Amino acid sequence: MFALVDCNNFYASCERVFNPKVKNKPVVVLSNNDGCIIARSAEAKKLGIEMGGPAFKIEPLLQKHGVAVFSSNYALYGDLSERVMTTLAEFAPAIEVYSIDEAFLGLHGMRLDAIPDYAAEVRQRVVQWTGIPVSLGIAHTKTLAKAANRIAKKKFSDKGICFLDNETAVSAALSDFDISDIWGIGRRYSVFLKAKGVKTALQLRNIDDSWIQRHLSIVGLKMVHELRGIPCYTLEERPPAKQNICNARSFGHAQGEFEPISEAVATFAAACAAKLRKQTSSANIVSVFLETNRFKEDEAQYFPYKTLTFPEATNATNEIIKMALDGLKMIYRKNYRYKKAGVMVGGIVPASEVQMDLFSKTDHSKQKALMEAMDKVNAVLGRDKVRIASQGFDREWRLRQERLSPCYTTRWDDLLTIRL
DNA sequence: TCTGGGGTCCTAGGACCC
DNA sequence: TCTGGGGTCCTAGGACCC
Numbered sequence: 001m002f003a004l005v006d007c008n009n010f011y012a013s014c015e016r017v018f019n020p021k022v023k024n025k026p027v028v029v030l031s032n033n034d035g036c037i038i039a040r041s042a043e044a045k046k047l048g049i050e051m052g053g054p055a056f057k058i059e060p061l062l063q064k065h066g067v068a069v070f071s072s073n074y075a076l077y078g079d080l081s082e083r084v085m086t087t088l089a090e091f092a093p094a095i096e097v098y099s100i101d102e103a104f105l106g107l108h109g110m111r112l113d114a115i116p117d118y119a120a121e122v123r124q125r126v127v128q129w130t131g132i133p134v135s136l137g138i139a140h141t142k143t144l145a146k147a148a149n150r151i152a153k154k155k156f157s158d159k160g161i162c163f164l165d166n167e168t169a170v171s172a173a174l175s176d177f178d179i180s181d182i183w184g185i186g187r188r189y190s191v192f193l194k195a196k197g198v199k200t201a202l203q204l205r206n207i208d209d210s211w212i213q214r215h216l217s218i219v220g221l222k223m224v225h226e227l228r229g230i231p232c233y234t235l236e237e238r239p240p241a242k243q244n245i246c247n248a249r250s251f252g253h254a255q256g257e258f259e260p261i262s263e264a265v266a267t268f269a270a271a272c273a274a275k276l277r278k279q280t281s282s283a284n285i286v287s288v289f290l291e292t293n294r295f296k297e298d299e300a301q302y303f304p305y306k307t308l309t310f311p312e313a314t315n316a317t318n319e320i321i322k323m324a325l326d327g328l329k330m331i332y333r334k335n336y337r338y339k340k341a342g343v344m345v346g347g348i349v350p351a352s353e354v355q356m357d358l359f360s361k362t363d364h365s366k367q368k369a370l371m372e373a374m375d376k377v378n379a380v381l382g383r384d385k386v387r388i389a390s391q392g393f394d395r396e397w398r399l400r401q402e403r404l405s406p407c408y409t410t411r412w413d414d415l416l417t418i419r420l
Numbered sequence: 421t422c423t424g425g426g427g428t429c430c431t432a433g434g435a436c437c438c
Numbered sequence: 439t440c441t442g443g444g445g446t447c448c449t450a451g452g453a454c455c456c
Contacts, residue, residue, distance in 0.1 A: 100456075183454095184453095188453065189454085
């Protein structure tokens with residue numbers, strides 16, 4: 001058995017933990033740069049606020065109902081996520097942290113009749129220890145556990161638990177489960193399947209394998225098998241190293257000049273390098289890209305992209321920045337209003353397995369010591385406290401974050417004060 | 421004025437090998 | 439008129455996830 005534990009309206013719930021003023025009020029959280037709605041409390045959903053829509057278009061609605069609006073505060077969400085995951089880890093012999101707000105628990109060996117009480121206890125403990133409400137879906141495969149979790153949220157929101165323990169329960173649940181809500185069916189497949197008359201998970205489950213594989217590929221076939229209760233996916237307790245790492249941001253204001261864009265690109269490249277070192281990997285290639293504002297039809301559009309290869313794989317900030325800036329110089333053109341830039345590193349290999357360049361003049365041990373020193377200082381004093389000069393200081397391109405809540409749990413200055 | 425930021429996997433087709 | 443049979447690797451594009 002797998003249990004999928006999913007935090008309810010996670011970012012919105014995080015904003016509530018240390019801010020009782022918004023406890024029973026509608027809350028929404030915006031994407032980076034205060035762009036789109038990416039999380040909504042139950043009250044906000046009831047007002048008809050859609051997921052993913054641009055916030056400026058519904059500004060009057062937000063005002064009218066006194067919706068509490070927050071910029072994304074990933075320092076806060078990341079820290080609360082860790083607390084939730086640590087709490088969950090105490091409950092299960094095996095846990096896979098699937099995303100910032102979800103984890104699969106392996107319940108192998110547990111007696112079926114003990115599961116309902118167990119699930120209730122998990123739920124109670126997490127909310128008591130972290131302030132974050134969660135829902136549980138429990139079933140024989142991950143895909144069914146996902147579906148059960150959705151049912152728990154939609155149909156049994158008071159209890160927050162859905163346990164599909166036998167075939168009768170599974171087929172009853174799938175008979176009115178919309179295919180577009182299945183884990184693995186996205187927009188395109190959903191449209192395609194509905195056009196063929198397949199509307200429920202139960203219908204999909206009964207289609208023959210060859211048709212599924214032909215139209216939905218091997219991935220779709222595995223998903224259908226999982227709906228039938230045949231496990232195709234196991235618990236992944238240790239996440240594999242990333243094969244690509246990307247750091248990209250929209251600018252608070254459109255940028256035209258080379259200087260601020262190059263500082264942004266250097267900063268993104270530095271972030272990629274730090275992530276590489278964190279998973280003790282090195283990258284063979286780096287890509288840099290620019291984007292103009294695609295929503296402005298009257299402005300000239302330009303989406304250039306350049307990939308360069310290192311003579312030997314690296315995770316050194318200075319080397320990755322240099323190569324990214326070389327790429328930027330090749331694609332940058334004057335007279336465009338750029339809205340976004342990004343850096344991606346790929347061809348990732350373990351740092352211990354880098355193919356050396358016979359003619360390299362780099363002093364690798366010195367470079368490694370330098371990066372370790374930099375990471376140590378920044379771990380204590382804050383990100384980019386020690387940085388490469390090309391990253392700049394004024395961050396003219398920085399994000400818009402006008403409604404940021406305090407970092408209650410990660411900054412001394414932001415600690416709550418309680419008056420007695 | 422204002423529209424996010426990360427990732428993975430699979431398939432088809434072309435280039436190339438013997 | 440007829441033109442083998444077996445592979446690998448890479449890339450672009452399309453699907454999906456949070």
